[in-house]
Amino acid sequence: QxxxxxxxxxxxxxxxxxxxxxxVSGSAISSYYWTWIRQPPGKGLxxxxxxxxxxxTRYNPSLKSRVSISVDTSKNQFSLRxxxxxxxxxxxYYCARAPVAAPAAQWGWGQGxxxxxxx
Amino acid sequence: QSVLTQPPxxxxxxxxxxxxxxSGSSSNIGSNFVYWYQQFPGTAPKLLIxxxxxxxxxxxxxxxxxxxxxxxxxxxxGLRSEDEADYFCAAWDDSLSGLVVFGGGTKLTVx
Numbered sequence: 001q002x003x004x005x006x007x008x009x010x011x012x013x014x015x016x017x018x019x020x021x022x023x024v025s026g027s028a029i030s031s032y033y034w035t036w037i038r039q040p041p042g043k044g045l046x047x048x049x050x051x052x053x054x055x056x057t058r059y060n061p062s063l064k065s066r067v068s069i070s071v072d073t074s075k076n077q078f079s080l081r082x083x084x085x086x087x088x089x090x091x092x093y094y095c096a097r098a099p100v101a102a103p104a105a106q107w108g109w110g111q112g113x114x115x116x117x118x119x
Numbered sequence: 120q121s122v123l124t125q126p127p128x129x130x131x132x133x134x135x136x137x138x139x140x141x142s143g144s145s146s147n148i149g150s151n152f153v154y155w156y157q158q159f160p161g162t163a164p165k166l167l168i169x170x171x172x173x174x175x176x177x178x179x180x181x182x183x184x185x186x187x188x189x190x191x192x193x194x195x196x197g198l199r200s201e202d203e204a205d206y207f208c209a210a211w212d213d214s215l216s217g218l219v220v221f222g223g224g225t226k227l228t229v230x
Contacts, residue, residue, distance in 0.1 A: 044223040045221040058216065
């Protein structure tokens with residue numbers, strides 16, 4: 001059974017870059033879409049984007065200019081970078097896994113990590 | 120403003136049947152599968168329904184999904200107190216360069 005664990009700073013200053021890593025165990029990093037999703041406090045889910053093990057990415061157009069997802073197959077990890085953050089980027093950030101044939105089907109999720117943007 | 124539209128709240132009494140709707144468009148629900156997630160406070164969402172109406176192993180058959188045109192529904196029969204949670208619909212959207220879109224979520228209260 002796949003397990004995902006997010007890690008990274010819980011507090012980021014406005015205009016700086018948010019960086020999170022998701023460590024994957026119980027599954028090879030290949031053959032799936034490795035996804036980031038966020039949820040502002042008390043609000044709904046927003047898909048940020050995914051990466052395939054070969055480095056192919058797809059991002060939410062609303063965030064595309066600020067987001068970058070990378071993968072490190074040797075460490076079985078993938079990472080999120082979101083630049084020029086504002087208070088609107090405060091959210092619980094989840095990493096998740098979806099099959100290539102169904103990128104909207106997140107079968108496994110991390111527990112989530114709250115990132116607050118504040119000075 | 121979410122791409123998929125859900126009612127913000129729904130409620131029912133134990134034993135009742137409750138349905139939650141999810142409305143989209145031809146670029147998402149109209150041409151792709153719909154997925155439903157269940158989320159309890161402070162926890163990550165869990166996949167409840169996939170490919171419109173399929174239940175993952177371990178999901179009770181009290182939960183069922185359906186799709187017609189550009190709308191989908193989640194039905195919960197024999198409502199139980201432990202069903203009180205937030206429910207989100209999701210689908211792939213073919214517009215722009217393609218992305219996953221979610222509904223705003225429906226908070227289900229068991230009275």
